[in-house]
Amino acid sequence: MRVTNALIRDALIRRVNLAQSRRFRLEEQAASGRRVTNPADDPTATAIARRLDAAMTELDSFAPAANQVKARLETSDATLGSVFDQLIRIKELALTMSNGTASATDRAAAADEAEQIRVSIIGLANTKMEGEYLFGGMASDIPPALADGTWVGNAEIPEVEISPGVRVAAMADGVEAFTAAGGVEVFQVLQDVQDALLTNDVDALRGSLDTIEQAQTQVRMARSRLGPVVGRVDAAEEIRDNLKLQLIEKKSNAIDADLPETISQLTLATQSLEASLSVTARALSHTLLDKIG
Amino acid sequence: MSLLNLLHTGRSGLLSSQVGIQTASQNVTNAGVEGYNARSVVLSPSTPALIGGRGVEVVGLIRANDPMLQRTLLLDRGDSAAAEARSNVLATVSVAFGEFDVDGLGAALDSLWGSFRLLEGHPDDMASREEVLNRVENVSNAFNDLASMIQRERLSSDDRVRYSVDRLNELGQRIAELNQEIGVASAQGGGQELMDLRDALVGEVASIIDTKVLEHDDGTVTVVVAAGMPLVEGEEARAVRVDPGSAPGAGVIQMEGSGSLWLDMNERIGGGALAGLLTARDVDLEAIEDRLDQLAFDVANAVNTQHAAGVGLDGVGGRNLFAPLGVVDGAASLISIDAAVEDTPDAVAAAAVAGLSGDNRNALALAALSSTSFAAGGTSTATAEQASILGMTGAMARQAQDQADMNQAAQAQTEALMEQRVGVSMDEEMIDLIAYEKAYQAASKLVALADGLFETVLAMKVR
Numbered sequence: 001m002r003v004t005n006a007l008i009r010d011a012l013i014r015r016v017n018l019a020q021s022r023r024f025r026l027e028e029q030a031a032s033g034r035r036v037t038n039p040a041d042d043p044t045a046t047a048i049a050r051r052l053d054a055a056m057t058e059l060d061s062f063a064p065a066a067n068q069v070k071a072r073l074e075t076s077d078a079t080l081g082s083v084f085d086q087l088i089r090i091k092e093l094a095l096t097m098s099n100g101t102a103s104a105t106d107r108a109a110a111a112d113e114a115e116q117i118r119v120s121i122i123g124l125a126n127t128k129m130e131g132e133y134l135f136g137g138m139a140s141d142i143p144p145a146l147a148d149g150t151w152v153g154n155a156e157i158p159e160v161e162i163s164p165g166v167r168v169a170a171m172a173d174g175v176e177a178f179t180a181a182g183g184v185e186v187f188q189v190l191q192d193v194q195d196a197l198l199t200n201d202v203d204a205l206r207g208s209l210d211t212i213e214q215a216q217t218q219v220r221m222a223r224s225r226l227g228p229v230v231g232r233v234d235a236a237e238e239i240r241d242n243l244k245l246q247l248i249e250k251k252s253n254a255i256d257a258d259l260p261e262t263i264s265q266l267t268l269a270t271q272s273l274e275a276s277l278s279v280t281a282r283a284l285s286h287t288l289l290d291k292i293g
Numbered sequence: 294m295s296l297l298n299l300l301h302t303g304r305s306g307l308l309s310s311q312v313g314i315q316t317a318s319q320n321v322t323n324a325g326v327e328g329y330n331a332r333s334v335v336l337s338p339s340t341p342a343l344i345g346g347r348g349v350e351v352v353g354l355i356r357a358n359d360p361m362l363q364r365t366l367l368l369d370r371g372d373s374a375a376a377e378a379r380s381n382v383l384a385t386v387s388v389a390f391g392e393f394d395v396d397g398l399g400a401a402l403d404s405l406w407g408s409f410r411l412l413e414g415h416p417d418d419m420a421s422r423e424e425v426l427n428r429v430e431n432v433s434n435a436f437n438d439l440a441s442m443i444q445r446e447r448l449s450s451d452d453r454v455r456y457s458v459d460r461l462n463e464l465g466q467r468i469a470e471l472n473q474e475i476g477v478a479s480a481q482g483g484g485q486e487l488m489d490l491r492d493a494l495v496g497e498v499a500s501i502i503d504t505k506v507l508e509h510d511d512g513t514v515t516v517v518v519a520a521g522m523p524l525v526e527g528e529e530a531r532a533v534r535v536d537p538g539s540a541p542g543a544g545v546i547q548m549e550g551s552g553s554l555w556l557d558m559n560e561r562i563g564g565g566a567l568a569g570l571l572t573a574r575d576v577d578l579e580a581i582e583d584r585l586d587q588l589a590f591d592v593a594n595a596v597n598t599q600h601a602a603g604v605g606l607d608g609v610g611g612r613n614l615f616a617p618l619g620v621v622d623g624a625a626s627l628i629s630i631d632a633a634v635e636d637t638p639d640a641v642a643a644a645a646v647a648g649l650s651g652d653n654r655n656a657l658a659l660a661a662l663s664s665t666s667f668a669a670g671g672t673s674t675a676t677a678e679q680a681s682i683l684g685m686t687g688a689m690a691r692q693a694q695d696q697a698d699m700n701q702a703a704q705a706q707t708e709a710l711m712e713q714r715v716g717v718s719m720d721e722e723m724i725d726l727i728a729y730e731k732a733y734q735a736a737s738k739l740v741a742l743a744d745g746l747f748e749t750v751l752a753m754k755v756r
Contacts, residue, residue, distance in 0.1 A: 004716030005324055007709060014705060039387045039687025040694060046391075047684030054403050054676040058663065061407035065414035131418075132651060140651030141417060158653045160413045161660065170414070171651075288723040 005287070012280045019273040026266040029257045036255040045254040052251040058164065059240050059247075066162040068130075069170045070233045073226045076134045076172035079127045080223040083177075084216060086124070090117050091212045094193050098205035111197035118190040122149065125178055135174025144174050149187025151179045163236040168229050177222035186215045296750065298347060299743040305348030306736030309336055312351050313729035317722045324717035328493040330357045331717045332485060356485040357715035360508055363492070366711055367499040367506065369704040371564025374500040376697035378569030380690070382450055383577060387690035389442050390683050399679050401435040402592070404428050406663035409656055412643050416653040417606065422638035426630065429596075429614050433629045436589045440626035443582050447542040450574040454544050455535050457501045457566055464498050465516070465530035472513040473528040479512035488512060498524070503564030519561040522548050533558075542574070577689055582625070584682045588668055589624040592675050593617070595667040596659065597631075603655025605640040608647030612640055 029035055039046040096102060097110045126143040127134045136144040137154030144153025153174045159167040176182035189211045196204035316334045323329045333355050339347040390397070408421070408428040415421040471491040478484030495516060498504050504524075507515040516525040524531055535544040536555065546567065547555035559575075562568045593615035604610040613631040618624050634640040644652035668678035 002713045002716075002718065004712055004718045006716045007712045010705075010709065010712065038690075039391050039683060040384060040690035041687075043684045043687035043691055046687050047680040050399050050680040050683055051677060054399060054680070057400070057403040057407060061410045064411060068414050136651065138649035138651040140649075154649055154651070156649070156652070158416075158651050159657065160653070161410065161657070164664070167657070288720045292723065292727075 008283060012276075012283060016273075016276050016280055019269070019276045023266065023269040023273050026262060026269050030259065030262045030266055033257055033259065034255055035257040035262075042255075049251050049255045052247050052254070056244055056247050056251075059244050062161060062163055062236070062240060065160040065170075066233050066236060069160055069162065069168065070230055072129055072132075072134060072171060073230050073233075075127070075129050077223055077226045077230075079124050079134065080172070080177060080219055080226075083121055083124050084219050084223070086117050086121050087212060087216045087219060090114060090190065090193060091209065091216070093117075093197075094205050094208050094212060097197060098202055098209070100202075104200050107197045107200050111194055114190065114194040114197055118149070118187065118194060121190065122147065122187065125174065135172055135177065137171065137174060140171075145178065145187065149185075149191055151175065151185075151187075155181075162233050163240055166232075166236060168232055172226055173222060177219055182222065183218040184211050184214045186218070189215050296743060296746055299746070300740065302346065302348035303736050303739035303743055305339060305350060306739060307733060309334070309349045309351050310729045310733035310736055314726060314733070316354065317725040317729060320717045321719065321722045321726075324719065324722075328489050328496075329717070330485075330489060330492075330715040332356055353482045354485060356488060359711065359714045362707065362711050362714060363506065366704070366707045367495070367504050368564070369700070369707045370496060370499040371503045371568070373697070373700040373704045374566040375564050375569035375572075376693065376700045378453070378566040379573045379577070380569075380693035380697040382446055382570070382573035383686075383690040383693045386443065386446055386578070386581065387686050390439070390686045398432075398435040398439060399676065399683070401428070401431045402675055402679060405432050405596075406660060409660035409662075412641070412656040413653045413660055416643035416656055417650040419638050422641040422643070425614075425641050426634065426638060429630045432592065433615065436585070436625045436628045439585055440582070440623075443578050443585070444542070444626070447574055447578050450570045450578075451542045451544050454546065454567060454570050454574070457570070458533050458535050458544075458546055461498065461501050461524070461533050462530075464494050464501075465524045465533070468494050468498070468514075468516060468525045469528050469530035472525065475512045476528075484512055499565065501565045502562055502567050519548070519558045520563055522556065522558065522561065524548075581682065581686055581689075584678075584685070586621050586624040588675065588678050588682065589628045590618050590621045591668045591678075593624070593628055595662055595665070595675075599655070599659050599662060600642050602645075602658070603642030604644050604647050605637075605642050606644075606650070607639055609640075610642060612642060614641075 028037070036042045036045050036049070093110050093114060097107050102110075122145045125135055125145040132140040133143055133153070135153055136142060138156045138158055139152070139154035140158075142152065144151060146152055151174070155175045157169045157171050157173055160170045161167050173182075178186045189208065192204065193208045193212070195201075196208060313334050313336075316332050320331050335352040335355055336349050337352050339350045341347070405425075405428040408425045412421045412425055468491055471487055471494070475484045475487045475491065478487060491514070495504065495506055495514070498516060498518070502518045503520065505517045507517065509515070513527060514525070515523060515527070518524045522531075524533070532549040534547055534549075534555070536547050536557075539545045546558040546562070548558055550556045559571055562571060597613040597615055597617060600614045601611045605612065612634055614634060616627075616629050616631045618627060643656040644650075645654035645658075646652060663676065664674060666672060666674050666677075668675050669681075673681065
């Protein structure tokens, strides 16, 4: 093989360039912590990382609705609790007033209290949170209970997603809690008690004890349905958090540099470059020119 | 044999040694010059041959050359330039598609689905509705930006094509001129410097377009490009141009034919930067653009169809979120928010039926689109398809880069072989210098000897 000076020079240049570019590449990886900075570096990993990012963004997007559902249901729960307490009071009233010892005057006074209780429960049924009526169903912009006790709320309950593929009822069911669909017309029951007190109708009062109890059961049932849903929302949050951690790890595996590995490769590449450079310095000085005077 | 002959022999030795020394010096001084092929002197015994001979004569100067290797080198140059040109275009596109910053198409799509989910929770909230409209605009912009970027690369590649064609013309002209000059010079035994120059120019032609060279005895060459179209024949160069009637970003390269005919070349070009640029411009960018257009079309369609199924706050249905797209071609650059809903958050159809402000059923259905496989002919979700396009772009850039690296290596190897054949070796030249120096000394001794013999003869007394 005939070796010319240009051949030596070109080979040395090429070798040094290769060593430099390899070292440069590793340095970039170590500095950025990324193995993949450009789709061409690893197309498959890039596509995977993109899909993982999309999945993470999606998980995050469930949080606001889920939190809102939880807040709403918790408030609804507390509200129904207050309704229940009011029903206990009206039952006491009915019981006391159905006793022979009560007078017509007593009953007239009781009728006033019954009226207040009825109005109060209507108010509770019309509880609003962040501009939406908690028991109105899909007609969340109108108060579901009219002043006379007629229910104008909507029977459809909106659902929301709390995690991929999982939907829950986003509201308490006002129709089930307050109307005949759940047992009795609660406001009618209250109205009947009020009327009975006003008309001094003891038999009616005694009869109302039964319906008041039904109303209580109905409200308690409606309330008890809320707990599990809140539980599901909490569980979903935990699942989402775990899932997100897994996704973060997967993404890191796909595109992050393994720092210890990268740094040791960088050290090797630097040594290799140093070797190339010192060989280059020496290689050009072996010609006949150095030997003849 | 005469004494004069002896003198002449010595003289021829001196002269030829001088030529030898001159040539070796020429080689040494030009050793580092790019494209310089080592020269060597051809000596032979002088003619006519008399008994004892008449000395040595310089027959000529040879320029080291290897036509076979030259042919291979031109092919390698062509392949290398093609791969590099293509790789450059694809690398730019790939980086632009890269989603490691937050604002890419993928992130825009994610946010669009996210905005539907937000709407689920607050169907009658103005802020949620406005968010949906913002995200629709975002997605449109992201598609538009990518489409513009591809078009920009297309135009830029076309510019590079035009520039290369101009250069090709210049080179063709110059080579034709050199052919003429070489023809004259080589008849007189010279022309080596011109040949070096011409070979360098042919090398540049090969990096622009696939090139074959046919060498003739008089030292001139015929340069054939694009699988058989003659660029230079003797002193004639054919003009090359980009068809002025070409559409923007789609220049058609032509060579002048007979009469006023121009012959299309694009299909025939198999190497050189032009091949790489044409592939990138007409095939690669096209492939990416087609998939992007299809995705834009599918997204607009799917979202519009579902949105039209629901009603806005005013109870009116049948509205689009994206301006309807008639065809797939160009969808990515045309996709935009529908003017009828643009500033009207009320129009966003979150509800399934009129009259219920808490009705979020259509919002739920819209959000469900994120996991519906409506893209890529019904086989993929929008997110998966976008990620796939991203991956494809990266893979193309990767493959082009690998190809360029491989071709570079092959070219380097061929160049090394060529250098071995025709390059200057300092050691060889040093030895030659010493040898010729010694020959010169020997020849001068010969002249001195002849002179001495002459003196002897002249000193003979005539009685």
